[in-house]
Amino acid sequence: MSTTLQANFQPYIADGLFDEAFDQAGRIRNTYAAFGDSFNLLAQAKIREMQYATVKAQLATGMTFNVYDEGVNKERILPIDIIPRIISAADWELIEKGLHQRITALNLFIDDIYHDQKIIADKVLPAEVIRSCPNFLEPCVGLNPPHGIWCHVTGTDIIRNNDGKYYVLEDNLRVPSGVSYLLENRELLKRNFPDLFETLNVRPVYDYTHHFMELLREMSPRPHPHVVLLTPGIYNSAYFEHSYLARDMGIELVEGRDLVVRDDCVYTLTTSGLKQVDVIYRRVDDIFLDPSAFRRDSLLGVPGLFEAYRKGNVALVNAPGTGIADDKVIYAYAPEIIKYYLDQDPILPNVPTYVCDRPRDMDHVLNNIEELVVKEANASGGYGMLIGPQATKKSCEDFRKRIKADPRNYIAQPVINLSTVPTLASGRIEPRHVDLRPFILYGRNLKVIPGGLTRVALRKGSLVVNSSQGGGSKDTWVLG
Amino acid sequence: MLSRVADSIYWMNRYIERAENYARFINVNFTLALDMPMGKEEQWEPLLEITEDILYFRKKYDTVDKEKVIDFLAFDTDNPNSIYSCIAHARENARTVRENISTEMWEQVNSLYLLMREPKFGSGIMTREPMLFFREVISGIQSFRGITASTISRSDAWHFGRLGLFLERADKTSRLVDVKYHILLPSAEDVGSTLDLLQWAALLKSVSAYSVCRRKYGYISPNHVIELLILDRRFPRSIYFCIKEAFLSMREVSGNSDGNSYNIAEKLMGSMHTQLEYTDIQGVIKDGVHEYLDRIQVDIMNISDAIFASFFAHSNIDK
Structure with a gap:
């Protein structure tokens, strides 16, 4: 096994950042050694051909998403880079344990918030934080979803800093997307490196939909459940995923207009009349679910759906109301939440977070804004953000004003340098920044799917991995 | 479904x-x-x-x-x-x-x-x-x-697909024949001319029926073409064949094997099927080929509307 920089990777410079494949001296890490040996045997032309064929296959199978660009609806692909992101068994064990702990605690937290709010009574979390949280749904107070589970599917965003440690960046407890890419990436990579999967004993992911379907059935109020997936429709950016999951689980993909509520039960409109629905995996946000309970102008929802849910006649996955824990101010309290409900120290740390609502934190943020990343408490997808070191004086000043006007709505974090992975750039292989989104299923058991979706910022130096902003993805291998 | x-x-x-x-x-x-x-x-x-x-x-x-x-x-x-x-x-x-x-x-x-x-x-x-x-x-x-x-699998998805396929094909075959008959109608001296023959042959070829026609009748004449494309029992692009196949799928999706409570779409299609079944080429010519084809197109349109009302629209359910 060679330990020096290998021919196909030259000239690869990790550039002072934490690289998943090479250390600072240019030596390949153990996790990548076998892959590197095998990859090194490939001719450069063959590598380019593999990359081309992979993207071509994405087009042919219709792995596309819709984006609005200057008023025009365009179909794009999330390009897969064929060099995988590889995680060692030891690292994975830590991540898995950490996620298990975190999701268990957050689920207990959500349940507590919609019931007795003990965590507030015990003064661990200020009451004001919940009162002012826009994702807190009053109609969910006192509800008991089946088996006490609120966040059935979570897609936690994890990053690795220069110190080589993993940190949780976001929890994504509402309707996280990306799992279909994880599953499809694996299928496409198997075509490229069939032998490696065998020799490296890469942990399989194919049973995700099997476990997920089991989970959905467990939530049903009746035997022989009729399970459906509710999508906002074909123009939603995650439509490919909705369609993919429905197909793979053999369930119907429905839109709001396919459902009606009669006597607090939900039915699909079929060619032979009405058919009762027991479980809905919904990919529509809470507030759009039911115009009679939440946003009146929602065209995606089904009038009466929430009442049917409240009465226990239909299960919703995820349960409405989980958005409270996605509030970035509440995220900042995750270590306290884990300590409070489980009496444990967090296995996976948070990124250090300044909550502008705390006067001392606010002073620090206002004085050091040029070195911080400022985020709105309830925005996502890379929106409503200020990256201090890259921002103009004017926008820093603008954010200072916004923070002072509404401190509850802002948090700030130090700039985290995401780790890099070798990636095919034009003509050669260069380091590109990645994050990691593992998916966690919480039914009667809690399962973390080995690996996750690795998103990669394809633009040189960019730290933004979002698909809408030039991101791609990689297959993620957890070694056995 | x-x-x-x-x-x-x-x-x-x-x-x-x-x-x-x-x-x-x-x-x-x-x-x-x-x-x-x-x-x-x-x-x-x-x-x-x-x-x-x-x-x-x-x-x-x-x-x-x-x-x-x-x-x-x-x-x-x-x-x-x-x-x-x-x-x-x-x-x-x-x-x-x-x-x-x-x-x-x-x-x-x-x-x-x-x-x-x-x-x-x-x-x-x-x-x-x-x-x-x-x-x-x-x-x-x-x-x-x-x-x-x-x-x-031969479930509803298959049958609704076949309904679409065969109704569309019947409609297009009827229009194709109609154009040759109604618009390209040759003047008296052109009947049987090279041009006339060429047009009939082209029409047959466009629906892959040229050699079928030759085999079945030996030679190509307008009446043979009309019979083949409207009434033939076995040719997969004839109007009769299309309606027969569509009707089979219609009965599957209606689920009326006991023969009761037909929906409008099924009724219309059943009557169209029967009408085609008991017509012969003399009957079509007597009615006027153009008039006959015109009626077929109207029937197909009505059936399509009825399919929408019976299966897709749920106008009877108050949302």
Whole structure:
């Protein structure tokens, strides 16, 4: 096994950042050694051909998403880079344990918030934080979803800093997307490196939909459940995923207009009349679910759906109301939440977070804004953000004003340098920044799917991995 | 099956069938033009008559010629019936029902769509390889049919697909025959002429019926062509055959094996089927071929409306 920089990777410079494949001296890490040996045997032309064929296959199978660009609806692909992101068994064990702990605690937290709010009574979390949280749904107070589970599917965003440690960046407890890419990436990579999967004993992911379907059935109020997936429709950016999951689980993909509520039960409109629905995996946000309970102008929802849910006649996955824990101010309290409900120290740390609502934190943020990343408490997808070191004086000043006007709505974090992975750039292989989104299923058991979706910022130096902003993805291998 | 899904599968199949018919018509007319006797003009306007796109066309162009007609019928995104539009609609419908069709079916529709978007095709194809394009569309769609037949379970998705396919095909066959009979009607001295023969042969070829007709009757005459394309029991593009097959699927999706409580769509189709079953060529000629075909087109339209009302619309359910 060679330990020096290998021919196909030259000239690869990790550039002072934490690289998943090479250390600072240019030596390949153990996790990548076998892959590197095998990859090194490939001719450069063959590598380019593999990359081309992979993207071509994405087009042919219709792995596309819709984006609005200057008023025009365009179909794009999330390009897969064929060099995988590889995680060692030891690292994975830590991540898995950490996620298990975190999701268990957050689920207990959500349940507590919609019931007795003990965590507030015990003064661990200020009451004001919940009162002012826009994702807190009053109609969910006192509800008991089946088996006490609120966040059935979570897609936690994890990053690795220069110190080589993993940190949780976001929890994504509402309707996280990306799992279909994880599953499809694996299928496409198997075509490229069939032998490696065998020799490296890469942990399989194919049973995700099997476990997920089991989970959905467990939530049903009746035997022989009729399970459906509710999508906002074909123009939603995650439509490919909705369609993919429905197909793979053999369930119907429905839109709001396919459902009606009669006597607090939900039915699909079929060619032979009405058919009762027991479980809905919904990919529509809470507030759009039911115009009679939440946003009146929602065209995606089904009038009466929430009442049917409240009465226990239909299960919703995820349960409405989980958005409270996605509030970035509440995220900042995750270590306290884990300590409070489980009496444990967090296995996976948070990124250090300044909550502008705390006067001392606010002073620090206002004085050091040029070195911080400022985020709105309830925005996502890379929106409503200020990256201090890259921002103009004017926008820093603008954010200072916004923070002072509404401190509850802002948090700030130090700039985290995401780790890099070798990636095919034009003509050669260069380091590109990645994050990691593992998916966690919480039914009667809690399962973390080995690996996750690795998103990669394809633009040189960019730290933004979002698909809408030039991101791609990689297959993620957890070694056995 | 979800009403919306049934609706999409039905239309996906209609659009795909429409695209194939357009490709066949254009392809044959293109070849026909190469065989035209000297001094005779190429006829492109009848294509617009068959497809009933003439009104749209007139809004866009003042004169009719080969390039304009082919561009309009094949690639024009403003023409909702062009091959491009049909394939794009079919793909859009397929995207909304991927969980109900096989992966291979989806990939085939998608590859047709990607084919349309290849830079070597598209507007201005006349200066390049027009025939290749139409052949690829036709064979791509035939592959789709084969893939469908060998990958999909014979449940509602299959039957609603067949309803769309056969109603569209019956409609297009009826229009094709009608155009030759009604519009290309030769003057007395031209009957039996090379031109007349050429046109009848072209018509048969456009629906893959040329050698079938030769085999069955020995020679080609207008009455034989009409009998073959309207009433033949075994030929898969005859109107009778299409309605018979559509009716079989209609009975499956209605689930009325006991023969009771027919819905309107099933009633209309049953009566159309019976009418075709007990008609013969003399009867059609006596009624007037054009009048007969006209009625068939009206019947198909009514059936299509009734399918919408009976299966897709849920007008009886108060949402």
